[in-house]
Amino acid sequence: MSLLEIALQIEKEIQKKALIKQSNETHNIIDLTLLLNTCCHGLNISPDEVKNRLLSQGNIEDIINGDISARTIKSHIQLWIVEGKQNYSGNSE
Numbered sequence: 001m002s003l004l005e006i007a008l009q010i011e012k013e014i015q016k017k018a019l020i021k022q023s024n025e026t027h028n029i030i031d032l033t034l035l036l037n038t039c040c041h042g043l044n045i046s047p048d049e050v051k052n053r054l055l056s057q058g059n060i061e062d063i064i065n066g067d068i069s070a071r072t073i074k075s076h077i078q079l080w081i082v083e084g085k086q087n088y089s090g091n092s093e
Contacts, residue, residue: 031064032063033047038070039077043077043081045077045085053086053087054076054077054085055089057090
């Protein structure tokens with residue numbers, strides 16, 4: 001096998017790993033969206049509003065990693081609504 005063939009094989013492996021990583025990241029985002037849709041069901045609030053005004057980046061990472069349960073998220077959303085939906089996310093409005 002020539003050096004060029006080896007280099008091309010390595011490049012293919014790198015691209016394959018990058019696609020797998022990208023696929024996993026997309027899957028996590030879909031999981032977050034589905035979870036927020038479920039938690040917001042029946043609460044008259046959009047998942048985007050929860051994501052943009054309630055959840056910090058750290059909260060989002062914890063949710064994606066499975067460190068915060070759906071029950072806890074829904075309870076916090078309900079309390080946040082009752083308390084006037086202040087912006088706790090750290091995102092500018």
